[in-house]
Amino acid sequence: MNVELKLKGVNQNAIQEMNRSLILHLLWEYTLCSRAKLAQLTGLKPATLSNVINSFIEWGIVKEEGSIDGKKGRRAIGIRLDTERYCIVAIRLSQKYFSVGLFDISGKEIEHDTHFYDGNTNTSKDVFDRIRQEIRRRIEENVPRKILAIGFAIPGPFIRKDGRIALMSEFTHWKDIFIKAELEAEFSIPVYLEHDAHVGAFAEYWHMSCNREIDLVYIAAGQGIGTGIITNGTLYKGGLGSAGEIGHTCVEVNGLQCECGSKGCLEKYCSSLALTAEVNKKLSAGADSILHPNCSFDEIVEAIQKGDHLARNEYMRTCEYLSVGVINIINLLNPHIIVIGDEMSRVDANLLLFIINKNVENHILPKIKEFTKIMINPTDSFLTGACIYTLEEIFKNPVVFQKK
Numbered sequence: 001m002n003v004e005l006k007l008k009g010v011n012q013n014a015i016q017e018m019n020r021s022l023i024l025h026l027l028w029e030y031t032l033c034s035r036a037k038l039a040q041l042t043g044l045k046p047a048t049l050s051n052v053i054n055s056f057i058e059w060g061i062v063k064e065e066g067s068i069d070g071k072k073g074r075r076a077i078g079i080r081l082d083t084e085r086y087c088i089v090a091i092r093l094s095q096k097y098f099s100v101g102l103f104d105i106s107g108k109e110i111e112h113d114t115h116f117y118d119g120n121t122n123t124s125k126d127v128f129d130r131i132r133q134e135i136r137r138r139i140e141e142n143v144p145r146k147i148l149a150i151g152f153a154i155p156g157p158f159i160r161k162d163g164r165i166a167l168m169s170e171f172t173h174w175k176d177i178f179i180k181a182e183l184e185a186e187f188s189i190p191v192y193l194e195h196d197a198h199v200g201a202f203a204e205y206w207h208m209s210c211n212r213e214i215d216l217v218y219i220a221a222g223q224g225i226g227t228g229i230i231t232n233g234t235l236y237k238g239g240l241g242s243a244g245e246i247g248h249t250c251v252e253v254n255g256l257q258c259e260c261g262s263k264g265c266l267e268k269y270c271s272s273l274a275l276t277a278e279v280n281k282k283l284s285a286g287a288d289s290i291l292h293p294n295c296s297f298d299e300i301v302e303a304i305q306k307g308d309h310l311a312r313n314e315y316m317r318t319c320e321y322l323s324v325g326v327i328n329i330i331n332l333l334n335p336h337i338i339v340i341g342d343e344m345s346r347v348d349a350n351l352l353l354f355i356i357n358k359n360v361e362n363h364i365l366p367k368i369k370e371f372t373k374i375m376i377n378p379t380d381s382f383l384t385g386a387c388i389y390t391l392e393e394i395f396k397n398p399v400v401f402q403k404k
């Protein structure tokens, strides 16, 4: 048999880096740990472990702290991540606003703020310039703390190798900005660009204590519909990095025209933009409602909460379509957990969950339905997710700290 061998051997440096990565992840997970506990968890010899810990202390990413309970009632020196020296800047870009946050290397938020903009008066370049100013301000104001990397969560499909957005409705020129290359050239630090649904999945995974035995799908149901798929602790990205674009799967043959070029895409029926468009279409046709034509998504949410029939019925219709997306995910991926978040989950989480569960029950085999846990998390966790994703990437190669 003629087999092309593509695997490569692992050299000593790579093994050392794998050990460092493992120890950093354990310190991240356990917060405070003794050397003996780390030796037990990793199976490393005490001398090897000590070498790694001593390097980490020297690089300023780990510190010794107090004493904790050790073996046979003895006290042991505690080891934890040193969160004083390095930070991560996380950014979440959406069609209405961007948020910028500062996080320590344990993933704890130090501060964040949100900046709104209007697509009618602000160009993509205006918004990008404001984001760059916010990054620069944080770099300058946090001296002597060093910003280690930037995590950037973006909406919609993106081209990973180019580090740019492929499609953003109403902000067509974002696709012309090479976000990763421009920021790395300006600030000389690595930039990790990732789809917002993908980092949302990382935030959920982190909240679930990074349990690698759980396959998780996060659905970002906002102005678009995207998913992040985490399996065995790793994000499934696909060849170009655009995996999880369930919003552009077809649910209506010859349905509504989508910006992606296709017709009948899921997000044309259950995103917040779709809900807003449909309510306004019916209002213009004279439908009875407390709302007036050209109303915003926020006004529709308020009307739903006040019991407006038109707004509520249209929201329920979007929930039916979102159920189709959930059913397709279950059949395709058989995940342990599906979490639904972003704008559409904040409208009426109980109603959304009720409609999805009802449809899943009617369309999925009982054994698979019982296996799948469906949850709603209306919290905006994209900023945290951008930080967690960035830390995951950095912790794969801890030697970056040595070079700092």
Ligand SMILES: [Zn+2]
Binding pocket: 247, 248, 249, 258, 259, 260, 261, 262, 265
């Ligand atoms: Zn589409």
